[in-house]
Amino acid sequence: MGRLIYEAIIDGILIGGVYALMAVGLTLIFGVLDIINIAQGILVILGAYLSYVLSVHLHIDLFVGLLITVPAMFVIGITIYWAFIRPLRGHERTGMALLASYAVAIVIEGILYWIFTPNYVQLRAPYVTASVRVFGFYLPYIYLYGFALALALVGLIYLMLYRTKFGRSVRATMQDQVAARLIGIDVNRVAGLTFGIGVAVTAVGGMMYGATSGGFNPNSGYDLISRLLAIVILGGLGSIAGALVASVFMLTLESVVNVWSPEWAIVVFYAALALVLIFRPAGLLGRQAVREQ
Amino acid sequence: MTGPGAAWRGGGILALLAALALFPLVFTNPLVTTIGVDTMIFVVAASAWNIFSGYSGYISLGHAVFFGTGAYTVGIAARDWNLTGTTVFWLLPLAAAVAAVIAVPFGLLALRVRRHTFVVVTIAIFFIFQLMAYNLPFTGGTTGVSAPFLAWQPGTSNDPFYYLAMAIAVATVGLSWLIRGSRFGLQLRAIRDDEGRTRGLGVHTMRVKLAAFVISAFITGLIGGLWFYFITQVLPPSGFDPAFNVSVALMAFFGGLGTVAGPVLGALILEPAAQYLTLEFPNAFLSQIILGALFAAVVVLLPRGVIPTVGEKVTSWRARRSDHLAARVAAAAARPSAERSSS
Numbered sequence: 001m002g003r004l005i006y007e008a009i010i011d012g013i014l015i016g017g018v019y020a021l022m023a024v025g026l027t028l029i030f031g032v033l034d035i036i037n038i039a040q041g042i043l044v045i046l047g048a049y050l051s052y053v054l055s056v057h058l059h060i061d062l063f064v065g066l067l068i069t070v071p072a073m074f075v076i077g078i079t080i081y082w083a084f085i086r087p088l089r090g091h092e093r094t095g096m097a098l099l100a101s102y103a104v105a106i107v108i109e110g111i112l113y114w115i116f117t118p119n120y121v122q123l124r125a126p127y128v129t130a131s132v133r134v135f136g137f138y139l140p141y142i143y144l145y146g147f148a149l150a151l152a153l154v155g156l157i158y159l160m161l162y163r164t165k166f167g168r169s170v171r172a173t174m175q176d177q178v179a180a181r182l183i184g185i186d187v188n189r190v191a192g193l194t195f196g197i198g199v200a201v202t203a204v205g206g207m208m209y210g211a212t213s214g215g216f217n218p219n220s221g222y223d224l225i226s227r228l229l230a231i232v233i234l235g236g237l238g239s240i241a242g243a244l245v246a247s248v249f250m251l252t253l254e255s256v257v258n259v260w261s262p263e264w265a266i267v268v269f270y271a272a273l274a275l276v277l278i279f280r281p282a283g284l285l286g287r288q289a290v291r292e293q
Numbered sequence: 294m295t296g297p298g299a300a301w302r303g304g305g306i307l308a309l310l311a312a313l314a315l316f317p318l319v320f321t322n323p324l325v326t327t328i329g330v331d332t333m334i335f336v337v338a339a340s341a342w343n344i345f346s347g348y349s350g351y352i353s354l355g356h357a358v359f360f361g362t363g364a365y366t367v368g369i370a371a372r373d374w375n376l377t378g379t380t381v382f383w384l385l386p387l388a389a390a391v392a393a394v395i396a397v398p399f400g401l402l403a404l405r406v407r408r409h410t411f412v413v414v415t416i417a418i419f420f421i422f423q424l425m426a427y428n429l430p431f432t433g434g435t436t437g438v439s440a441p442f443l444a445w446q447p448g449t450s451n452d453p454f455y456y457l458a459m460a461i462a463v464a465t466v467g468l469s470w471l472i473r474g475s476r477f478g479l480q481l482r483a484i485r486d487d488e489g490r491t492r493g494l495g496v497h498t499m500r501v502k503l504a505a506f507v508i509s510a511f512i513t514g515l516i517g518g519l520w521f522y523f524i525t526q527v528l529p530p531s532g533f534d535p536a537f538n539v540s541v542a543l544m545a546f547f548g549g550l551g552t553v554a555g556p557v558l559g560a561l562i563l564e565p566a567a568q569y570l571t572l573e574f575p576n577a578f579l580s581q582i583i584l585g586a587l588f589a590a591v592v593v594l595l596p597r598g599v600i601p602t603v604g605e606k607v608t609s610w611r612a613r614r615s616d617h618l619a620a621r622v623a624a625a626a627a628r629p630s631a632e633r634s635s636s
Contacts, residue, residue, distance in 0.1 A: 030409075034409070036409060036412065036413060083593075084589055084592075084593060087593050088592070088593065088596060089596070092350075092550065092596070092597075094408070094409055095350075095352045095412075095546075095550075096546075096592050096596055098352065098354075098412060099539070099542060099543065099546060099588070099592050100589055100592045100593060102539055102588075103585050103586075103588035103589035103592060104585070104589060105585075106539075106581060106582075106584065106585030106588065107581075107582050107585035107586055107589065109581065109585075110578045110579070110581035110582035110585060111578075111582060113577075113578040113581070114576070114578040114579065114582070222535055226416055226417060226420045229413045229416060229417065230413075230417050232413075233410055233413050233414065233417070237409060237410060263424075263427070263428045264428065266420075266424055267421055267424050267425070267428070270417045270418070270420060270421045270424075271421065273414075273417050274402055274414075274417070274418070274421075277402065277405065277406060277410075277414065278402065278405070281405045281406045281407075281410075282406075282407075283410075
């Protein structure tokens, strides 16, 4: 039993790293645009299907394929921003953007069903099934590679935010849009690029999800978005460090409960969110934490 | 409000009620009357959603919790108490009461957080309920709860459901109108505009929000119970349906968020449209794509809904017409004076 729990903890941490990457995209979009991108879940699935097409039909390796799918998702993200998010104005903008992104999710889901049918598919590669022995635990290579890649990308986003001029304008926009506009920042451009980056990371998340989840179909987007939302709320909306901590915490918790009861593991996931909100309505690391960094 | 505007409005409401009451007498095709019952159910659900979310500005995407709870409550109660025939309809208030009771802890938890977070918390709680429907011992798991004991005659049974749903719809819209004009409704709308200031003025905002949430849940649970008797089966994904969450919000947004007539108009247009698309396009995915695109177009092109937009157009047309009249009167008044001054 003890051994199973240790294994569950390690699995949870590794998968948590991948969820962190998807959640960082979501929380970044929230921080800059003040909107919740409900389409993030189905975009992850779209990324997974793109990887699937590249690997099955063109025989491109999953990780190499990311060189194509990441820019593709970036472009899709910017297109969604220009077509559906940017035109929204006024008092109810947050609510409208939520519904607009929900509408986008419904359309993408329908298109994916049409092309790929509701049959479950899975991404396959030699390193998906092969494992390596580390300290007596067998870990599939894909978990290790995916974790490393996710950490590298989250690190890259951090560097971009805190070491570049663009990052400074992103953070300025997060703090105060009007003031950012006054000092000459093109807020629309910043918002569009942020949306693109937030969506681009779903290509990596989707590839990992497609390889490790044991099968996905267009409906999997709902499961993903509800988990991602729970993670970003738990971490504190707009906080990147919070998203990291919350992903690892939630996925580890789920993985450990899963040892006893697979049916209730996901309920524990949402119950943890409810409990945290009773004591800390702003999440573990509220938005203030980002500003102070 | 008095004058010709009120008369027009009263006449319009009477005409709409008469048209709705005559609908099943004119269209007897069960396929059509089924759409009629579904539409009435959504008139109630969208109006109930609007009483909380439209007036307070807290967008709930978890109202399917109450709808599904209502459906499961009457299903389980009728099953376990061996009720048959029309006696089961006496269980509808129970469905509403259970949904209202669930709304209290739900609201106390979810209404603590900020507006954006609230949306997400409602989604999370919604998924907890769907998972409970799958996993609890008395909900029947993936096979759900069905009601063979009801034994309606298919094709003949739509009309009673239609009129019952319509009666609930009229009562709900009436309640919505009463609330909107009341002190309670004013407090809700003040919360929507500026919650901090409303609290500063001495309104117990939490109490007001929770009361609206519970009222909204009560009605949604009631209509969920009726829906169960209509389709005689509830499954976890049909009772706790994510599409329901979005549909009611979309209907209210389409017609006009926070107006009394908006959700009614939204439901009367969008539900038949959705059902028609499903019938017209056997490819379910194509109808889903069209619905999603329609939904996106509504949000981007009609962001404030049909009723506020049309209302503004009418107001500006009236203003222009009265400007025009005023200009003619002024011109007529100016002419003789000009003649006088020249002479």
